[in-house]
Amino acid sequence: MAYRQTPAVEARLQDNRSRILAAARALVSEGGWGEAQVANVAAAAGMATGTVYRYFPSKAELFAEVLSAVSQREVDVLAEIARSGGPATPRLHTAVATFVRRAMRNPRLAYALIAEPCDREIDEARLTYRAAISEVIRSIIESGREANEMRTDVRPDVAATVIVGGFMEGLVGPLSPLGRQQRRTTEAYRREVAQLADQIALMACASVAAPPSNVRRIPRRPT
Template identity: 45%
Template sequence: MAYRETEKMRQRKAEARQRIIECTWACVSEGGFRSARITRIAALAGVATGTIYRHFESREDLFAEIFRLATQREVDKVAEALTVGESTVQRLENALRQFATRALKGPMKAWALIAEPVDPKVEEERLVYRKAYASLFEQAIQDGIAEGCLPDQDARLTSTCLVGAISESLVGPLSPTQTKTPPGHENNDNDLVETIVCFCIRGLTGTRS
């Protein structure tokens, strides 16, 4: 008789897989992908290292899955922000501010997703999600052109420029080697966010809304 996996076994496997994912993200959140070692992940998840490889073909596959899940949450937050505001310009401001603010509140997480040197499989996912952000901005820009609050422009190219500008402007501040904010300068992050938003909106409109 062929072996048939029981529902209980499937549930146990699913739970183990979820623990592996959660513990991997916890490691990445603390020190980036570089610090997420399989032995540590296994110990935190309460499984053998071999169990991890039964769920994921390789370390790179595990990291790519973590990247997909984490970045999709951020893309969803930007999409949500693009629904708030009376005009397209306001909605774009909200989305840009959301992107930058969330990144600066969780700098190690954001560094891992935006700029940390990673394996090729994870880099492929990074490119996919940069396109996802750009697609959201592209649709918003097209809406703004239709509304008449944005000048006519190549929405696809402009959206790519937005993603590049905001990502590049955050690389330095998010870097683990960046000097910590000195006491009394806690508002630096707010200034950075507003500078990014101002720059991007000026690029879209030619003025600050």
């Protein structure tokens, strides 16, 4: 054999792979799924179209990995919040508000990953992560129930799904600051986002809060 995978080569391969992913992500982040074409990715990564296919078997798998990387990070952040101590209600509030705030840091990307029409295959990866987020929310609700903070007359999985749908829509819906792409860095924009995040989080908490009668009946101490 006159050829072997030396570290140098392997490093280059890794680098190419990363460049492809980075280029793909950048394209989605700027132009949404419309720009997300293999030829564009190759051009942005400074290589030929065919080369992309040395690293990814198909467009769908490439972009699924992009989506996966971004989404997993968000799931991790939420899971961390869910795991932190204290009563469930503030944890839920923080989780929702944090998600909204983080998403608003890159609205175009968030829109593409959450709501923009796209290929069925990419869409499926999307569902996976939406389910993962829903699962984290469910776990918070579950713990809130155990502590008697939260209502028991709705199934936790249903409640989680509804909450996730609610904040996703609040995030990308027509009245969200998403439309006004301009002054994304101004103080006014930041305040607006913070306020929106807080309101959405408030509603999420209220939608699963135990009715007062419940709370009164069982006075308890935090764990």
